[in-house]
Amino acid sequence: MTGQAVIELQDVWAGYESDRVLEAVNFRMEAGDYVGLIGPNGGGKTTLIKVILGLIKPEKGSVCVMGVSPEKGRHFIGYVPQIQQDNKAFPIKVWDVVSMGRLKPNPLSNLYLTETDKAVIERSLKQMDVLDLAKRSINELSGGQRQRVTIARALATEPKILLLDEPTSSVDSRSSSQMYDLLAELNKSISILLISHDLTAISTYVKTIGCVNRRLVYDEKKEITSEMLSGAYDCPVDLVAHGLPHRVLPSHQEEDDHD
Amino acid sequence: MIDLLRNMFSYDFMRNALFASLLVGVACGLIGTLVVLNRIVFLGGGIAHAAYGGIGLAYYFGQDPMLGAILFSILSALGMGLVHLRTKARSDTLIGVMWSIGMAIGIIFVSLTPGFKADLMSYLFGSLLAVSGSDLQVMALIAALVIVFVVLLYRSLQAISFDETFSTIRNLPVAALYLVMLVMIGLTVVVAMRIVGLIMVIAMLTIPPATANLFLKDMKGMMLLSIGLGWLFSIIGLILSFALNLQAGSIIILVAALSYLGAAAVKKLIIRPKA
Numbered sequence: 001m002t003g004q005a006v007i008e009l010q011d012v013w014a015g016y017e018s019d020r021v022l023e024a025v026n027f028r029m030e031a032g033d034y035v036g037l038i039g040p041n042g043g044g045k046t047t048l049i050k051v052i053l054g055l056i057k058p059e060k061g062s063v064c065v066m067g068v069s070p071e072k073g074r075h076f077i078g079y080v081p082q083i084q085q086d087n088k089a090f091p092i093k094v095w096d097v098v099s100m101g102r103l104k105p106n107p108l109s110n111l112y113l114t115e116t117d118k119a120v121i122e123r124s125l126k127q128m129d130v131l132d133l134a135k136r137s138i139n140e141l142s143g144g145q146r147q148r149v150t151i152a153r154a155l156a157t158e159p160k161i162l163l164l165d166e167p168t169s170s171v172d173s174r175s176s177s178q179m180y181d182l183l184a185e186l187n188k189s190i191s192i193l194l195i196s197h198d199l200t201a202i203s204t205y206v207k208t209i210g211c212v213n214r215r216l217v218y219d220e221k222k223e224i225t226s227e228m229l230s231g232a233y234d235c236p237v238d239l240v241a242h243g244l245p246h247r248v249l250p251s252h253q254e255e256d257d258h259d
Numbered sequence: 260m261i262d263l264l265r266n267m268f269s270y271d272f273m274r275n276a277l278f279a280s281l282l283v284g285v286a287c288g289l290i291g292t293l294v295v296l297n298r299i300v301f302l303g304g305g306i307a308h309a310a311y312g313g314i315g316l317a318y319y320f321g322q323d324p325m326l327g328a329i330l331f332s333i334l335s336a337l338g339m340g341l342v343h344l345r346t347k348a349r350s351d352t353l354i355g356v357m358w359s360i361g362m363a364i365g366i367i368f369v370s371l372t373p374g375f376k377a378d379l380m381s382y383l384f385g386s387l388l389a390v391s392g393s394d395l396q397v398m399a400l401i402a403a404l405v406i407v408f409v410v411l412l413y414r415s416l417q418a419i420s421f422d423e424t425f426s427t428i429r430n431l432p433v434a435a436l437y438l439v440m441l442v443m444i445g446l447t448v449v450v451a452m453r454i455v456g457l458i459m460v461i462a463m464l465t466i467p468p469a470t471a472n473l474f475l476k477d478m479k480g481m482m483l484l485s486i487g488l489g490w491l492f493s494i495i496g497l498i499l500s501f502a503l504n505l506q507a508g509s510i511i512i513l514v515a516a517l518s519y520l521g522a523a524a525v526k527k528l529i530i531r532p533k534a
Contacts, residue, residue: 053424053427053428055424055427055428071430074428074430075428075429075430077428079424079425079428081422081424081425090296090420090421091296091472091475091476091477091478091480091481092417092421092476092477092478093476093477096417096477096478097421099414100414100417100418100421100422100425100426100429101429103414103415103418103426103429103431104429105429105430105431105432107411107412107415107431107432107436108411108412110412110414110415111411111413111414137476137477139476140476153425157429
């Protein structure tokens with residue numbers, strides 16, 4: 001089963017100055033995959049995303065996106081960042097946010113939107129069911145609506161891969177399950193990599209699951225082993241299954257994060 | 260009132276002041292919106308003060324101070340921009356340092372220059388009524404440059420202001436765009452300086468967009484309304500300064516600041532009384 005790798009990391013070590021965050025990370029994702037990566041805060045989830053997007057260079061190891069370097073391949077990635085509170089007040093309309101998905105690298109060729117651009121923007125808005133919000137300012141939207149607009153922006157790039165960072169962090173549970181249904185639909189044509197600390201949500205929807213905590217535990221399976229979790233969370237974890245979805249109740253003797 | 264206006268604009272220097280206000284209003288409305296949305300007001304202030312170094316040097320070497328100001332504001336814009344891009348977290352400290360170095364250089368070279376230099380004060384506090392024909396030409400040129408810059412790069416500028424990371428992933432030249440934007444801020448600072456002086460330049464850049472942002476939630480709308488407000492504040496300020504015989508730049512700033520406070524109150528009390 002060796003299809004084409006859409007994202008491939010080989011022995012990647014990365015971090016900031018004196019602080020190494022990722023060690024010996026190997027990861028391979030193929031077309032059509034729907035991977036969920038979980039991990040504690042400070043475990044390197046964000047760093048992993050930055051490495052994949054070419055925003056930071058790993059100290060060691062190689063990263064490929066669609067078979068080329070992240071800088072060359074990242075335009076295939078529809079990136080859905082966490083909603084940032086600080087640009088919540090930015091005065092911009094939903095249509096303009098999503099039209100950023102159509103930006104071309106040459107600033108001068110972004111003078112106006114072509115008919116194709118407009119059609120793609122409209123389709124993306126429709127796909128995420130936010131077309132009726134197009135003229136609204138993003139400040140007026142709920143967390144769930146904003147999240148869908150951000151995904152629509154990623155879709156407007158016509159991505160091969162959708163990369164989502166904590167997609168449910170500011171979304172209530174009802175709109176979050178709607179969102180996961182939409183993602184499952186999108187996965188028919190787009191590979192999805194979803195990164196979150198929300199294990200319950202992830203384990204219900206993704207095809208395969210892995211854990212990031214300095215190292216990456218990923219064996220292309222759906223099951224979460226307690227070994228994987230204790231590795232990921234640095235504390236003993238009890239797996240309690242109430243049918244599906246799996247419920248995880250950590251039995252804590254947790255040391256606080258040192259920062 | 261009509262008589263006052265007729266009397267006022269019978270003077271050449273008043274007509275020049277009016278044209279200067281209109282040109283600077285355009286540049287400040289467009290660039291000020293970007294400054295406010297990118298939260299780089301402090302950087303704008305830094306560029307303005309560092310430009311004083313250029314004014315001092317130009318004086319010492321017998322050149323046009325305006326030229327020195329332009330050169331220094333471009334250089335300091337690039338310097339502060341590079342610092343800001345490299346060291347996000349600590350950039351305000353380094354910008355503060357460059358801000359002071361510029362001022363210090365200016366003051367030293369001014370004091371080294373022999374002779375009468377009373378109009379140097381005009382660079383600190385503005386001298387709208389002393390705007391000359393050649394000043395107007397420089398202002399028109401810079402206003403035109405700013406318009407071309409914003410119109411051609413609007414979507415890219417909006418993108419880097421709203422979401423730098425996403426723009427990087429779309430492979431926009433974020434750093435280059437950012438530096439060009441700072442150079443444009445530098446040029447705008449130089450022309451605004453003629454009106455209100457380098458110390459109060461920040462007010463000209465920020466008050467009109469901040470007022471516009473109370474009512475408009477769209478960058479384009481904010482830019483256009485800021486231009487209109489800048490014009491309104493300048494014209495009211497100019498008339499008041501003529502009628503009351505007070506310094507024009509300071510009156511314009513006070514008119515702007517009071518209008519902002521009034522608009523904020525109106526918004527709070529009338530438009531959203533429950534909020």
